[in-house]
Amino acid sequence: MIQIEQISKKYKTAENYSVSNLDLFIAENEIFGLLGPNGAGKTTLISLLCSLIKPTSGSFSIDGLTYQKNKNQLKQLIGIVPQEYALYPTLTAFENLSYFGSMYGLKGKSLETKINSALEHLGLLAFANKNIETFSGGMKRRINLIASILHEPKVLFLDEPTVGVDVQSKNVIIEFLQDLNKKGTTIIYTSHHLNEAESFCTKVAIIDHGKLIIEGKPHELISNYKEAHNLEDVFLSLTGKGLRDHA
Template sequence: MIKIEHISKKYKTAENFSVVDLDLFIEEKEIFGLLGPNGAGKTTLISILCSLIKPTSGSFTINGLNYQTHKNELKQLIGIVPQEYALYPTLTAFENLKYFGSMYGLHGKKLKNKINEYLEILGLSQFTNKRIETFSGGMKRRINLIASILHEPKVLFLDEPTVGVDVQSKNVIIEFLQDLNKKGTTIIYTSHHLNEAEAFCTKVAIIDHGKLITKGKPADLINKQEGAHNLEEVFLNLTGKALRDHA
C-alpha cells in the first residue's frame, strides 16, 4: 500500500536531517506502528506521506500513486487524525463534521447519514448539537477521528490518537479502529504508549535520528531482543534511556 524509497528531509533552518535515507514498505490492511523517541522523525515522515511537506530527496507511492504526479488523488485516498484537535470550538459536533465532509465532496442525505452513524457508534449521538468547546478531551478525539474517515479513506494516519483520553474513550477508539481495519482500511499509527502499540499493531517500525532501526511484528521483535519481555523493553534497548526532550 505504501512504498517509501530513500526519503530524506532537512528543514531549511535545521543543522541535521530529520529523516535520513529511509526505506519502508507497508502492506495493505496493516495496522502499522511508527514508533520512536521525541524528535526521531515520526511526525516529519507522516507529514511527507500526507503531502503536507516535500521531502528533500527520495520518493514514495501510496496505492501505486506517486505524490509528484497524483497529489490530489492521494489526498482523496488518505485520512489524517492529527495529535492536536483540528476542530472549530464554537461549532457543534454536527456542524464540524458537515463542514469537513463537504471538503471531500460529500453532501446531503448521504453525509448526514454517515455523520449520524459514526456519532452513534462512538457514543456521541446525544451530543450532536452541542458545541465542541463544551466537550471533554476524549469526546474531541472521537470527533477528530470521525472527521478523518467520512470519505472512507484507504489509508488512515493517526498521530497519538489516544493521548490525554480516559480509559473508556481509549477503549472505544481502539475497538473502532480495529473494526475499520477489518473492513479494509490500512492504518499508520504513532504513539508513545508502547503497551498499546504492542497489542494494537500488526507490525511496527522503530526509527531514531531519522533512520529505520528495526521493523517487524511486535512478538517477533520481542523474541529477537535478548532479555526483552515486551515492546517497551525492545524500544529502550534500541534507542537508549537518555532523555529526548527538545524544543
C-alpha cells in the same frame, strides 16, 4: 500499499535531517506502528506521506499514486488524524463534521447518514448539537477521528490518537479503529504508548534520528531480544534510556 524509497527531509533552519534515506514498505490492510523517541522523525515522516511537506530527496507512493503525478487523487485516498485537535470550538459536533465531510465532496442525506452512524458508533450521537468547546478531551479525540474517516479513506494516518484521553474513550477509539481495519483500511499509527502499540499493531517500525532502526511484528521483535519482556524493553534497548527532550 505504501512504498517509501530513500526519503529524506531537512528543514531550512535545521542542522540535521529529520528523516534520512529511509526505506519502508507497508502492506495493504496493515496496522503499522511508527515508533520512536521525541524528535525521531515520526511526525515529519507522516507529514511527508500526507503530502503536507515536500521531501528533500527520495520518493514514495501510496496505492501506486505519487505526490508528483497524482497529488489530488492521493489526498482523496488518505485520512489524517493530527495530534492536535483540528476542530472549530464554537461549532457543534454535527456542524464540524458536515464541514469536513463537504471538503471531501460529501453532501446531503448521504453525509448526514455517515455522520450520525459514526457518532452513534463512538457514543456521541446525544452530543451532536453541542458545541465542541464544551467537550472533554476524549470526546474531542473521537470527533477528530470521525472527521478523518467520513470519506472512507484507504489509508488512515493517526498521530497519537489516544493521548490524554480517559480509559473508556481509549477503548472505544481502539475498537473503532480495529473495525475500520477489518473493513479494509490500512492504518499508520504513531504513539508513545508502547503497551498499546504492542497489542494494537500488526507490525511496527522503530525509527531514531530519522533512520529506520528495526521493523517487524511486535511478538517477533520481543522474542528476538533475550532480556525483553515487552515492546518497551525492545524500544529502550535500541534507543537508550537517556532523556530525549526536544523543542
